[in-house]
Amino acid sequence: MPGLQGLIARLVDVALIVAGAMLAAHVRYEDFGQNRLDAAFITFSAAFALATFPVFGLYDSWRGRSMVSLVGKLALAWIVVQLCGLALMFCVHRTDFISRLWFAYWTGITGSALIALRVTTYSVLREVRQAGMNLRHVVVVGHGKHCEDVLRKINASPSDGFLISEVFDSRRICGSVEGGDGQQDDLNALLQYVRANDVQEVWLAMPLTEESIILRVVNGFRNELVNVRFIPDVQSVALFDSGMIDLIGAPAINLMASPLPPHALVKKDIFDRVFAAVALLALAPAMIVIAVAVKLSSRGPVFFKQYRKGADGRVFQIYKFRSMRSHMEKAGVVTQATKGDPRVTSVGRFLRRTSLDELPQFINVLRGEMSVVGPRPHAIEHDEIYQEVVNGYIHRYRIKPGITGWAQVNGFRGETDRLEKMEKRVEHDLYYLRNWSFVLDMRIVLATVAKGLVGSNVY
Known part of the structure; x- marks a missing residue:
């Protein structure tokens, strides 16, 4: 969106941010004359938007590109802007003067207006081009x-x-x-x-x-x-859908490398950490109840800890609520839970079926070791076996492993007692890597909440 069009788009965005703040104040306060509209906060957010939106490509031409992707990028960019503005106001000790309800209204109203404007513009242009104009x-x-x-x-x-x-x-x-x-x-x-x-x-x-x-x-x-x-x-030689990148000042095409560009990884990391922090605060009461139930169910620690591989094969310690009775296994051997496994406690069986045992992994996400959405990590002993027999297995670790993933919401979770099950899981993981988007992550999160919490093949 070069030249004059880009300037107009920026001015319109600033106008919507200011108008959204004023409308939110009108909704929040019955007497508009008595509202505490914070001009500094609005100015900071407008400035952050002008600096942040271009980073997300929101002023580039979207001809031939997905509207869903545009909406996802805009929603994430606006959330980042508001969080940065809130952090700045906290640093200058002005948060006491800000109404939380007004801030929520402002974020929702302005975000909806920004999305509605772009969706309308995008749709009108598509109709115009469908009619044979602007081609x-x-x-x-x-x-x-x-x-x-x-x-x-x-x-x-x-x-x-x-x-x-x-x-x-x-x-x-x-x-x-x-x-x-x-x-x-x-x-x-x-x-x-x-x-x-x-x-x-x-x-x-x-x-x-x-x-x-x-x-x-x-x-x-x-x-x-x-x-x-x-x-x-490049389909005959590239593992993932490849794009052009700048490498040491020269153009390069990735044939076998991480399919997510650095800016996408940054956006995904920001979302992960914010989501994990909110989730841990919201789920704290439930996690305390679960911890007490685990402690009372059998002797042993509340948390089960195990080493797993993360992004680029880096090893980290994963956290889960303990669902089995304490037991010893042979060195280098990890036995998967099976149907009717006597090692699983009654509380643990419920936790595993509902995936509530995975909740402590939000701590791993907050620490930057995992992502909310991504390929599920396996025991290191299993990694060493499957990477030799399942084509493309190792490429699951091109990005951070996730609490939930595309394979899990499509039914490929739980015990992998046959090689075919692991192959299908890896196939879905690689599909996720090839087709990653913020919108796909949201679909997986919602699907996990809606249907992914209970699985008949989880023991």
Whole structure:
């Protein structure tokens, strides 16, 4: 959203923040003239928003991108802004002058207004583009299945605002194919077509091996005001959906690395720590009751502690409410609980079925060792076994393990007595890594609360 559009968007956001604060004061106080509207807090939040929103990409062009992702990024960015503003007010000792109810109203009203504005703008633009206006004309250069996939995606989403003007066979541009099948050929024809038809975008949909063709096309357009974009075919060699990153000042494509970029990891970490702190405060009474019940159920400590692997294979100590009677096992052996396992106490059986034994792991999240959502960590002894026999198992540790995960809410939790069960669990974990978003995390959290607390295969 360059230039004037970006400036207008920022001014509108500031206006909504100020208006939301005033409306919240009107709702909070019966007599508007007696309200304690804190101008400094509002100013700080507006300033934080101007600094934070660009970090989340909220002023970038969202043509062809997900509205759900936009809403998720905006919601998280606004929460971060408000938390930063609240922290600053605490540091300057002004929190005593702030009404908590007004702050809640302001956060909700302004957040809803910011989301409603962007959803409306996004929807209007999609309708306009669906009607054939505000389109960007695209020439696609490539051949084969990858090129066909790109063409199919463009045609399947006309509301994204891209229109295919022509397709050029990349093999004929380099002179490796003679004759024709209705597609344009050679570089000069491509240049002439783009100039004559007001084309704004040239997309190169081809494998990484086609360097000579890419260079010829880029050199051909070096004096043209045309966007030339490379959509590489890396699916045959990349573990995850790969994106371009900046590495030591040079562009790089991740073929086997963490699928979450650093800025996404930062946002996820902020959410995790805030969520864990709120959860521990809210669940403290229930956790005290559970701790007493565990202590009375059998002799032994309240917490069960075990070493697990975290992000990048770093070892940490996980916390759970103890659900089994104290017992000894052979060194290097961890026996999973089975149906009717005599080691499980009556209280422990209830805790395991409802996943309440996992609640102390919010302490691990607060310490930065785990995430609220992510692949579930296994005993280190099991890791050493499964990483040798389950393809892709080790890549579960590209990010922090979670209290709950995509595999768990889809029924793959509890005992893994057959290799097929672990393979399905890993398959779901890798899907989560490939498709991570803040919205997906929210779906998993809600699904965990709604249906994931009870599982028939948990003993």
